[in-house]
Amino acid sequence: MQHIDATNQHQREIQRAKILDAARKVFAHKGKAATMADVAAEAAVSQGLAYRYFANKEAIFRALIEQALQANPATLSDIQEMPGTPGERLALLVSKLVENRREHPEFHQLLSQVLSDKATSGELRELVRERMQLLQDLMRHLIIEGQASGEVATDDPDQMITAFFACLVGLTRRAIYGPEQFHFPETAILLRILMPSAHQS
Amino acid sequence: MQHIDATNQHQREIQRAKILDAARKVFAHKGKAATMADVAAEAAVSQGLAYRYFANKEAIFRALIEQALQANPATLSDIQEMPGTPGERLALLVSKLVENRREHPEFHQLLSQVLSDKATSGELRELVRERMQLLQDLMRHLIIEGQASGEVATDDPDQMITAFFACLVGLTRRAIYGPEQFHFPETAILLRILMPSAHQS
CATH class of the missing domain: 1.10.10.60 (Homeodomain-like)
Known part of the structure; x- marks a missing residue:
């Protein structure tokens, strides 16, 4: 039995x-x-x-968001304690975030939906918003450290964070909605949003 | 009378x-x-x-897309004939595109919808796709010229174009769906997607 x-x-x-x-x-x-x-x-x-x-379908949607939050690792905050310069740690965070989007575009599309859809239950939205906030705080922290060490562009950290995540959101949509022949750009291209350009430095 | x-x-x-x-x-x-x-x-x-x-509502939607295509200037192709280096012309194109998104996020949101929604009439989608293609061809042209002059990053032009437009799409969504305290990032931040970084050059 x-x-x-x-x-x-x-x-x-x-x-x-x-x-x-x-x-x-x-x-x-x-x-x-x-x-x-x-x-x-x-x-x-x-x-x-x-x-x-x-x-x-609300129950399914909730289960999906819980899966998505698990696939989007909270352990990224470990990066703050890793060896290397702040700029290297920031580059590591960016490459993890890009990799995660590349591998799980559908999860991220769902998380974006939660944030933009006012009809989603407040509690679920709060969960997703908190996770997003954690990631952005970590990135802001590394940007500010990296600006002090001269490795990171000197623009407003929040504007750079906005531009970087907007890029991920747009790429996620392309991955979901096509067209078919879509390739996720190299991490190095996206990392430049945060890094000094040859002409500015 | x-x-x-x-x-x-x-x-x-x-x-x-x-x-x-x-x-x-x-x-x-x-x-x-x-x-x-x-x-x-x-x-x-x-x-x-x-x-x-x-x-x-189809008639309204079509009228809106026609308005949106007019607001999104085709005259950008004039940029190719302007004085200055290829990198300067590329920077000018980028700043016009960013300015246009900043001023007309709703138009651009509608154009994105046309491209991602398979239900929109084929003819309308073809119009929007053609316009998008023109812009991307212009940008590719300037990128390749700028790579030859050493002003532009040496990554695959199509990957850089994908990343740049993804960023615009994501920013447009933020402008439409909030949250309220959203500021469009400075053009210089977005331009870096295309430009050599201090570390690579």
Whole structure:
């Protein structure tokens, strides 16, 4: 019996993961206009089965955001304690952020939706906003240290952060909405937003 | 009679412009989910009146895209013939593009919607795509000239163009969807995407 229970449990986890994978695609492309029927169709399961795992589309959306927050590592704050100069630590943070976007564009598209959609529950939005705030605070800290060491451009840190994240948001949208022949630009190109140019220094 | 006709004509133009102004806001925020009722409410006119000027919301959307294409100057191609080095002409193009986004975020949001929304009529999408292609071709041309003169970063031109326009798309979204305390970054910050960094050169 115990063996059968474990097998069932395993089967349930596989089904749930399959529905979430489908939902991630559907919500990333359609936003909150996505329906339970869209998700079931994409997962190739019946709507009845989808409802056995998730009470409604809000429940799926919440599970997706929780997954997305896990995939977007909070451990980035370790970077602050790493060896190297502030500019090197900033470059490391940028490369981690770019890599994460390149690998998980759908998660990031969902997180952007949460921030721009006033209809999302306040609590969920607060979670996403807090995570975003943590990342931006870390980046601001490294920028200010790097400006002191002469490695980072001397513009207003908040303007550089705005420009850098805007770039990630735009690239995420391109990755999701196409066209097909899209290549994520090299990290070095994006890093220049924060670094002194040859002409200014 | 002629005087009255001219006055009526003038009144009609004012009404039409008022409805279009309202529609620009509504469509930029809600996308194609916007309805004729939303537009009429935003313009503070009756739905009946809105329908006297536009047969349906597709007609409004088309008029908005035509306005947006006019606001997004095709005359930028003149830049290619201007005096100065290729790097200076590229910097001029970038500053015009940034200024245009800063002044007309809603128009650009609508143009992005046309490109990402597969439901928009093929003809309209083709118009927007052509305009975008013209701009990118101009930028590619100046980048390649500027690489030859040593003024521009030596990365793949298409990757730099992708990163630059992604940044504009992300900034446009921030300008539209908030939060309130948003400032468009200085042009010099965005220009660095294309320029050699102090460390690379």
